[in-house]
Amino acid sequence: MARYGMALDYKNCINCKACEVACKEENGVLLGADKHRIWVGVNEVKGEWPLLDIVSSTFMPSQCQHCEEAPCQMVCPTQATYYDDNHVVRVDSDKCILCSYCMNACPYDARYVDDRTVTVDKCTFCSDTRLARGETTTACQNTCPTKVRTFGDLDDPESEISILLRTREHFSLKAHLGTKPKLFYLT
Amino acid sequence: MSIGILQSGEADKPALPSSITTRTGTRHAKTVPTLCEMCVNKCAAIARVEEGLVTKLDPNPLFPKSRNMLCPRGNAGIQALYDPDRIKQPLIRIGERGDGKFKAVSWEEAYEAILNGTDRFKGLAQILDEEKDNRSTIGYCAGEGMAEHTFRTFLADKLGSSNFVNHASVCLQTTVSGHALTLGGYGTADLANAEYVIMAGANRAEAIITPDTMDLFKRTKGRGATLICVDPRFTNTAAKADRWVPVRAGTDLAFVLALTYVAMEEERYSKAFVREHAHGFEEYKEHILHNRYTPEWAEKITGIPADTIRTISREFMRHAPKAIYYQGRRSTFSIQDFQLRRAQALFSAMGGGVDVKGGIIFGKKLPLGKHEINAPMYANAGERIDKGVAAIIGGSGSWIGWRNRILEGKTPYPVRAMFTYKQNPMLTIPNTAKTRQLFEKMDLVVTIDTMPGDTVIMSDVVLPESTYLEREDPVRSFGGAEPAIALRQKVVEPLYETRPVAEILKGLAQTLTLPLWKITQKYDEDVQEEIEGKKPEEIEAYYRENGFDLTDMFRHSQEEINREMVISKWGEAAWKTLREKGVFYPEMATGFRQLGANVFQYYPEEKKYYSVRKGSFATPSKKIEFILPNMAKKGLDAMPAWREEMHVKTPKGKFKFLTGRHAQFTQNGTANNAVLLDLIHENHLWINKRKAKEMGIAFGDMVEVRSRVGAVTIKAYPTEEIAPDTLFFVHGFGAQSDALSLAYHNGAADNVIIEDVIEPYFGAAAMHTTIVEIRRV
Numbered sequence: 001m002a003r004y005g006m007a008l009d010y011k012n013c014i015n016c017k018a019c020e021v022a023c024k025e026e027n028g029v030l031l032g033a034d035k036h037r038i039w040v041g042v043n044e045v046k047g048e049w050p051l052l053d054i055v056s057s058t059f060m061p062s063q064c065q066h067c068e069e070a071p072c073q074m075v076c077p078t079q080a081t082y083y084d085d086n087h088v089v090r091v092d093s094d095k096c097i098l099c100s101y102c103m104n105a106c107p108y109d110a111r112y113v114d115d116r117t118v119t120v121d122k123c124t125f126c127s128d129t130r131l132a133r134g135e136t137t138t139a140c141q142n143t144c145p146t147k148v149r150t151f152g153d154l155d156d157p158e159s160e161i162s163i164l165l166r167t168r169e170h171f172s173l174k175a176h177l178g179t180k181p182k183l184f185y186l187t
Numbered sequence: 188m189s190i191g192i193l194q195s196g197e198a199d200k201p202a203l204p205s206s207i208t209t210r211t212g213t214r215h216a217k218t219v220p221t222l223c224e225m226c227v228n229k230c231a232a233i234a235r236v237e238e239g240l241v242t243k244l245d246p247n248p249l250f251p252k253s254r255n256m257l258c259p260r261g262n263a264g265i266q267a268l269y270d271p272d273r274i275k276q277p278l279i280r281i282g283e284r285g286d287g288k289f290k291a292v293s294w295e296e297a298y299e300a301i302l303n304g305t306d307r308f309k310g311l312a313q314i315l316d317e318e319k320d321n322r323s324t325i326g327y328c329a330g331e332g333m334a335e336h337t338f339r340t341f342l343a344d345k346l347g348s349s350n351f352v353n354h355a356s357v358c359l360q361t362t363v364s365g366h367a368l369t370l371g372g373y374g375t376a377d378l379a380n381a382e383y384v385i386m387a388g389a390n391r392a393e394a395i396i397t398p399d400t401m402d403l404f405k406r407t408k409g410r411g412a413t414l415i416c417v418d419p420r421f422t423n424t425a426a427k428a429d430r431w432v433p434v435r436a437g438t439d440l441a442f443v444l445a446l447t448y449v450a451m452e453e454e455r456y457s458k459a460f461v462r463e464h465a466h467g468f469e470e471y472k473e474h475i476l477h478n479r480y481t482p483e484w485a486e487k488i489t490g491i492p493a494d495t496i497r498t499i500s501r502e503f504m505r506h507a508p509k510a511i512y513y514q515g516r517r518s519t520f521s522i523q524d525f526q527l528r529r530a531q532a533l534f535s536a537m538g539g540g541v542d543v544k545g546g547i548i549f550g551k552k553l554p555l556g557k558h559e560i561n562a563p564m565y566a567n568a569g570e571r572i573d574k575g576v577a578a579i580i581g582g583s584g585s586w587i588g589w590r591n592r593i594l595e596g597k598t599p600y601p602v603r604a605m606f607t608y609k610q611n612p613m614l615t616i617p618n619t620a621k622t623r624q625l626f627e628k629m630d631l632v633v634t635i636d637t638m639p640g641d642t643v644i645m646s647d648v649v650l651p652e653s654t655y656l657e658r659e660d661p662v663r664s665f666g667g668a669e670p671a672i673a674l675r676q677k678v679v680e681p682l683y684e685t686r687p688v689a690e691i692l693k694g695l696a697q698t699l700t701l702p703l704w705k706i707t708q709k710y711d712e713d714v715q716e717e718i719e720g721k722k723p724e725e726i727e728a729y730y731r732e733n734g735f736d737l738t739d740m741f742r743h744s745q746e747e748i749n750r751e752m753v754i755s756k757w758g759e760a761a762w763k764t765l766r767e768k769g770v771f772y773p774e775m776a777t778g779f780r781q782l783g784a785n786v787f788q789y790y791p792e793e794k795k796y797y798s799v800r801k802g803s804f805a806t807p808s809k810k811i812e813f814i815l816p817n818m819a820k821k822g823l824d825a826m827p828a829w830r831e832e833m834h835v836k837t838p839k840g841k842f843k844f845l846t847g848r849h850a851q852f853t854q855n856g857t858a859n860n861a862v863l864l865d866l867i868h869e870n871h872l873w874i875n876k877r878k879a880k881e882m883g884i885a886f887g888d889m890v891e892v893r894s895r896v897g898a899v900t901i902k903a904y905p906t907e908e909i910a911p912d913t914l915f916f917v918h919g920f921g922a923q924s925d926a927l928s929l930a931y932h933n934g935a936a937d938n939v940i941i942e943d944v945i946e947p948y949f950g951a952a953a954m955h956t957t958i959v960e961i962r963r964v
Contacts, residue, residue, distance in 0.1 A: 012405050014392035014423055016850035017866050021262035024862065025243055028210025031865040045421055049875060049907045050433035050490070057426040132213045137784055143246055145256040145395065146404045147785035160784055 002153040003087040004125055005066065005182035006138075007164045012146035013059040015040045019140035019148075026129050026139035029121075035112050037123040038063035038140055061148055063140075064089060064110040064123035065173060065181030072102035072111065080120075087182070088127050093119040107174050108181075125151065154182065201682035202239045203269055207861050209242045211235060220247050220769025222663075222675035224655035225260035225267065226853040227331045228397045229663070231769055232257055232264070234656060234678040241265050241656060241678060249770040249779060251669035251789035253397040259851050263862040267637070267654045268682070272859055272927055274639050274651035275683035280307055284627060287644045287926060294684070298698035300648050301633055308647040309630040312702050314603050320710035322347030322568040326593075326602045326629075328586070330354045330610035333660035333675060334688040338608045338635070341692045344562035345737045346699075349571040350602055352584040357616060360951040362518035364579075365528025369812050370541055371805030372549045375667055376511045377797065378402040378412070380545035383506035385499065387417035387439050387531075389515040392424040394848040396516065413506070415499055417442065417491075419845065420873065420915055421908035432499070436843045436913050436955055437521040438489040441829050442496065443512070443530040444475065445485030449500035450537055451475050457507060460539035463802065467814030467826075471533065474826050488829070507538025509545030517848075520955040522833045525948040529815075530827035536811045542804070544797040549805075551796040552666030553772060556755035558748050561734035566713040572598040577950030578821045585950025586616050587943045590625050604631040608688065609652075613641035614855045614922065614936055617952050618896045618943035635691055638859060639926035650695075651685040658687035662749040662765070668795045671772040672757075674749065674765050693741035700737040704730055823948060835956040842874075842914045844894065844957045846937040854919040858930035869934035871904035873915040874961070879905035884963050892935070894959045896942050899935035903963075914959060 023029060023038050033039075038061070045057035066089050073081045073089060080095035081102055091102075096119035103111045103120060114121040125131065126138045141149035152161035161184075164170075170184040217236040222229045223244070231250030235243040244264050248255035277297035282288025292300070304310030311325070318324040325348040329335045335353070342348055355363070366373040378384065379402040391400045404427050406412035416428035417439065425431040434442060450456045451472050461468050482493035503510045512531040518524055532547075540546030574580050576588025593602050605626065616622050626632055626645035634646040637654050652658075660675040686694070707714055714735075718726045730736055743751070753762045757771065765771040772789075780788040803809045819825040837843045851866040852858075872890055884890060888903045892914065901916060909915055921936030944953045 009405075011408050011410070014400070014404050014427060014850070016258055016392070016395065018257060018259045018262055018850075020866065021259045021862055022257070024208045024865075025262055025265060026211050028206070028208050031207060031861065033865070045426065045908060047907065048877065049421070049910055052421050052431065052907060054426070054428070054431055057421070059423075059426070129211045129213070133211075139243075139245075141784065142255070143257045143262060144785075145258055145397075145401045147256075147401070150784055152784070 022143040068180035071105040278649040327606040347565040383510040444480035455504040456537035457539035466808040466810035471813040550667040556752040563734035617941040696737035901935035
């Protein structure tokens with residue numbers, strides 16, 4: 001029983017996409033940019049060469065925010081989307097009827113359709129692969145060259161993520177929507 | 188699809204995954220530590236094997252060089268193993284050279300064809316007989332790799348040819364030599380501790396090097412290290428830098444000279460370091476000041492504002508000695524590149540940032556035992572043919588100079604055979620048309636590779652190498668502040684009829700040794716003198732004792748050699764650790780600690796090898812060489828100087844073409860990797876957005892890019908991230924081999940249009956001096 005979250009030191013991200021490949025290989029995600037469980041958002045640099053505004057260029061690694069108040073879970077008519085014991089937002093593919101309400105409700109565009117099961121899929125924090133084997137990191141965290149991610153239990157005050165969130169300024173994506181994401185971007 | 192069709196399906200079908208991305212399971216899995224070979228870095232990986240299938244490659248946290256990371260290519264290494272287009276058996280050409288028609292044969296048939304040829308091509312026996320045992324008639328080339336040494340040693344020391352060329356002259360030759368001749372070593376940049384880094388041309392956010400990439404980008408953006416990125420393109424490194432300095436392509440030397448001028452004029456360099464460790468500093472100072480390499484002068488050449496140059500020079504020296512002008516790796520941007528690298532090294536040295544924490548450091552390398560080779564002497568083997576194409580031609584040669592001499596018929600004897608290993612010259616050497624001519628001219632082309640790329644298609648005999656996950660390579664020691672020994676070991680048995688290089692060459696040696704010994708006896712007067720009047724058993728003893736037995740190099744397996752090399756220096760326990768953990772260094776047992784989920788300690792701080800030279804640098808004067816009198820004797824510059832006549836200007840209406848890398852591709856070696864192609868489908872031509880608009884070129888339009896040596900067509904990518912007089916596309920695409928089903932005709936190949944220009948010091952390829960024109964097609 002844990003309440004899993006992730007802190008992202010996003011300024012470290014060099015947009016190499018190691019996390020995307022590690023995620024696909026670990027979790028057997030189908031190829032295709034429309035089937036990414038995780039991705040790196042790019043804000044293209046503004047200005048005209050040679051006067052480019054360097055701070056306008058950012059890389060924002062992202063994935064399912066595992067919201068505490070998840071709109072996807074609220075709208076699901078079959079309760080296919082649920083919180084597991086570790087507060088991870090999951091999809092039960094047996095219950096999913098592909099109504100796609102959740103995909104429309106998600107403010108982070110974190111869901112896609114898996115062509116094999118023809119159901120909705122998304123980031124699971126590697127719950128049924130790495131975590132199920134007793135590992136304590138996700139594939140994306142473990143492989144990252146610049147160590148963007150720290151995954152851990154938000155309920156454990158001594159966990160690395162809890163300490164990070166106590167000691168570093170951070171923000172959430174689209175915080176004004178009240179979704180209470182469990183992904184935290186460190187500044 | 189000639190190769191695929193002709194490979195026989197006789198062998199038992201290997202276990203293959205049912206989909207490209209597999210999923211890891213939760214049941215017991217075998218884990219095997221090994222070293223990645225998706226690029227040249229050799230990061231440590233742990234392979235997860237479930238029911239005989241490799242389902243995941245994870246980083247091995249124990250290796251100080253790669254610090255628990257695998258990049259996208261490292262993660263996609265599974266596809267190198269399971270790529271359906273792999274070469275699965277030895278092949279012999281049955282069609283015309285280059286048309287891709289081969290038949291699958293046994294190893295014995297392949298070796299026999301190398302020795303005696305077929306009705307399509309000549310064999311080594313005939314060639315060496317006609318050349319009277321001049322072993323240097325066999326040319327050979329290799330890319331960087333852990334078994335490159337094995338290949339080279341066999342061709343050089345056992346077969347006896349001097350005509351070797353490798354990747355250095357199309358890669359890092361000038362920067363390695365520039366730093367070695369100046370500082371006494373290329374060193375490594377201590378980016379974990381540097382406070383100020385100038386990275387010019389190098390692109391560590393996209394051309395990943397471990398540990399540089401990981402150390403640096405955690406600390407930029409006001410977090411400990413100030414990064415100045417100098418590049419005509421706004422690369423990902425520029426995006427992560429604290430300041431991006433756009434520069435006119437090929438003018439970096441003027442920038443460094445002006446940085447130096449400011450430091451000299453304002454006397455901001457480290458006087459103590461210069462007094463103790465500089466050789467020829469006063470001459471250099473006089474030279475820089477006298478030539479008036481002012482920021483205003485450099486601004487006109489580089490396009491970088493004089494004030495910016497002043498500021499960077501002052502900031503650099505304020506942070507020195509924890510300030511580095513980053514050495515770079517694939518270099519030779521311009522014809523002046525060697526002196527550029529000299530000037531960079533000297534500028535770093537002026538701050539005192541050499542052999543100190545936070546500077547360019549040399550570190551320590553843990554010793555390994557030696558594997559001795561009994562090398563025969565061949566009296567008729569000629570000297571290498573590229574001497575004189577540049578001032579200094581070392582053992583790895585000048586690829587372009589070497590090739591062009593053969594094509595121009597300017598060699599003292601003919602080079603008639605070509606062996607290639609882990610290099611794909613058809614796509615990696617500037618001016619592809621000439622490389623094609625080289626292969627067409629050969630009587631015999633033998634290629635060792637894992638994938639049927641463009642050079643394989645130009646070959647007569649193809650010897651399939653096992654992928655890195657299927658073989659053990661020579662054990663390797665990795666130097667640095669935190670040195671370690673690491674091992675690439677076999678993860679799974681070879682899927683197909685493939686072999687590691689040592690075993691490929693062992694089989695070849697068994698076939699060649701006696702027939703070639705006969706040829707030596709026929710033509711080699713030294714040998715004739717030695718064996719004259721001797722009994723057959725005495726002759727056989729002479730053959731064996733003097734190394735003419737080509738097989739003696741392979742008496743022990745790679746595993747046995749590795750074991751001996753480790754045990755002889757570090758003992759049995761170290762070998763056991765290396766086998767089980769993939770990594771060994773003496774302090775590992777006590778020094779290695781996990782400090783956090785993402786943070787590891789390898790050596791305690793006080794045990795790291797930051798300063799090792801003790802005031803005596805590995806140069807002739809034992810000091811930093813500000814002046815190299817030997818260069819002057821060769822008619823070249825003893826000190827870095829701007830040579831206007833060597834600078835290629837871009838005429839109005841034309842463009843300068845640049846090439847480079849990005850993080851999801853390792854040159855053409857990954858061109859057929861389905862997982863990586865999923866991230867970047869093809870390469871695009873970067874063209875300045877306003878320039879493109881002016882020319883009526885929109886995103887995705889097909890554009891022809893034409894130089895004096897060739898033309899390619901490629902889709903346009905208009906962007907403000909490149910100078911208006913400059914074009915760029917990434918290297919590694921545009922394969923012409925139809926045996927690569929994903930890479931075939933995908934994007935454009937840079938070396939089709941890059942001109943074969945070499946710089947005068949080492950004959951290295953100057954890759955950013957090609958002027959091109961474009962038109963929408």
